[in-house]
Amino acid sequence: MVRGSRAHAGAISKALLDILVCPVSKQPLRFCQETQSLISDAIGVSFPVVDEIPCLVPRDGKIIEDKEKMTSANGPGSAHHHR
Amino acid sequence: MAVSAARVIAGEWASGKHSRLFPSPAAAITAFSFAIAGLASFCTEADGVLSSRVKIFDRDLKRKHRDRAAWLMGGKNDFVDSVAENLLDRLEDCKKTFSTALCLGGSSEAIRRLIRGRGGIEKLIMMDMSLDMVKHLKNTEQNYVSNNLETLYMVGDEEFLPIKENSLELVVSCLGLHWTNDLPGAMIQCRLALKPDGLFLAAILGGETLKMACTIAQLEREGGISPRMSPLAQVRDAGNLLTRAGFALPGVDVDEYTVRYDSALELIEHLRTMGETNALLQRSNILKRDTALATAAVYESMFAAEDGKIPATFQVIYMTGWKEHPSQQKSKSRGSATISFEDIQNHFRSNEVS
Numbered sequence: 001m002v003r004g005s006r007a008h009a010g011a012i013s014k015a016l017l018d019i020l021v022c023p024v025s026k027q028p029l030r031f032c033q034e035t036q037s038l039i040s041d042a043i044g045v046s047f048p049v050v051d052e053i054p055c056l057v058p059r060d061g062k063i064i065e066d067k068e069k070m071t072s073a074n075g076p077g078s079a080h081h082h083r
Numbered sequence: 084m085a086v087s088a089a090r091v092i093a094g095e096w097a098s099g100k101h102s103r104l105f106p107s108p109a110a111a112i113t114a115f116s117f118a119i120a121g122l123a124s125f126c127t128e129a130d131g132v133l134s135s136r137v138k139i140f141d142r143d144l145k146r147k148h149r150d151r152a153a154w155l156m157g158g159k160n161d162f163v164d165s166v167a168e169n170l171l172d173r174l175e176d177c178k179k180t181f182s183t184a185l186c187l188g189g190s191s192e193a194i195r196r197l198i199r200g201r202g203g204i205e206k207l208i209m210m211d212m213s214l215d216m217v218k219h220l221k222n223t224e225q226n227y228v229s230n231n232l233e234t235l236y237m238v239g240d241e242e243f244l245p246i247k248e249n250s251l252e253l254v255v256s257c258l259g260l261h262w263t264n265d266l267p268g269a270m271i272q273c274r275l276a277l278k279p280d281g282l283f284l285a286a287i288l289g290g291e292t293l294k295m296a297c298t299i300a301q302l303e304r305e306g307g308i309s310p311r312m313s314p315l316a317q318v319r320d321a322g323n324l325l326t327r328a329g330f331a332l333p334g335v336d337v338d339e340y341t342v343r344y345d346s347a348l349e350l351i352e353h354l355r356t357m358g359e360t361n362a363l364l365q366r367s368n369i370l371k372r373d374t375a376l377a378t379a380a381v382y383e384s385m386f387a388a389e390d391g392k393i394p395a396t397f398q399v400i401y402m403t404g405w406k407e408h409p410s411q412q413k414s415k416s417r418g419s420a421t422i423s424f425e426d427i428q429n430h431f432r433s434n435e436v437s
Binding site: 013015016018019020021022023024026028029050051052053054055056057058059060 | 143146183206208212214217218221233235236237238239240243244245246247248250251
């Protein structure tokens with residue numbers, strides 16, 4: 001059973017992460033610890049994760065307008081999302 | 084005439100049992116007209132991300148409906164439960180076990196509650212367009228604990244399925260897909276997400292649902308039919324949908340459910356709890372108060388049975404389809420026949436003679 005826990009706020013079950021892809025591009029997603037969101041590098045959009053629930057409706061996606069794109073190799077850089 | 088009758092009904096609403104639902108007749112009227120017309124003040128912009136397909140349904144409004152339905156959900160819903168039971172029964176017809184299953188929108192709550200270990204499902208992913216609905220499902224999880232079943236939650240749109248290809252054994256949708264703008268597209272994405280020999284099971288409302296509701300009064304008063312009922316699929320379309328989506332061994336069957344309501348208002352309440360009220364983009368935003376009341380009155384006078392109850396028919400179309408797999412039986416390709424019809428004819432003729 002998946003239980004909510006403050007220590008892992010925003011963490012998504014691995015079983016789910018394994019099969020989730022970007023709704024628009026169908027490319028793999030990347031979980032960003034810092035912003036607690038799922039990033040689709042293919043289209044440069046980040047999707048929020050609320051209470052461990054990934055929200056992958058296209059309308060919820062925010063375009064990453066930052067100049068420094070997040071690198072997947074070394075983990076996330078700083079990203080600023082425009083609301 | 085209809086208006087005065089409606090005022091009597093409104094009076095009844097205030098004094099009778101409906102007072103627990105609405106504080107005043109005015110509130111009841113407003114709720115009724117909102118339920119029929121949808122949220123009048125809401126309008127959508129063209130979405131730059133989406134392609135330029137024809138949009139019939141306002142998906143954002145549908146999302147708001149489902150948000151509201153999440154809050155209204157609580158009591159049992161017999162009609163929805165029967166549909167869910169029917170769907171889940173089909174899992175017992177197969178020897179297969181389905182370890183990972185995706186449950187799409189609609190009445191996923193009923194599916195989760197009634198699954199009772201059928202189909203050998205180990206991981207159940209609950210997906211809905213509305214975050215409120217998903218949160219509600221997650222928060223009521225402890226009511227239906229099953230040791231063998233891990234439930235995962237996500238928010239997603241059936242028309243943009245965020246699931247990797249070849250990753251699921253089963254996709255179930257109980258009364259969810261009839262609000263998609265691109266039903267073939269949604270079904271194709273479901274098929275892609277399935278592993279070979281995976282199963283697609285869906286129940287949708289068919290074109291005969293609520294045939295008489297609401298359009299009649301509209302026609303009389305405002306002299307024209309405005310689209311109040313969603314353009315639901317016909318049974319004959321369902322088979323085509325399955326084959327167009329590329330499913331093997333397609334199966335379609337239909338059931339009609341007659342649900343009896345104490346009043347037209349309860350019918351509307353029921354539709355709202357299912358998140359089923361009007362989300363057509365073409366809905367006319369101005370529904371006169373008189374028309375709404377007249378509709379209720381007319382519906383009740385026309386269709387009330389002898390015991391005063393209002394019957395409403397829901398036609399449910401069940402669709403099943405399998406993702407292609409070498410083990411499935413297939414018809415042989417053209418030109419590969421080894422026996423001609425003439426041979427068969429001769430065989431039977433010779434049998435007749437002897």
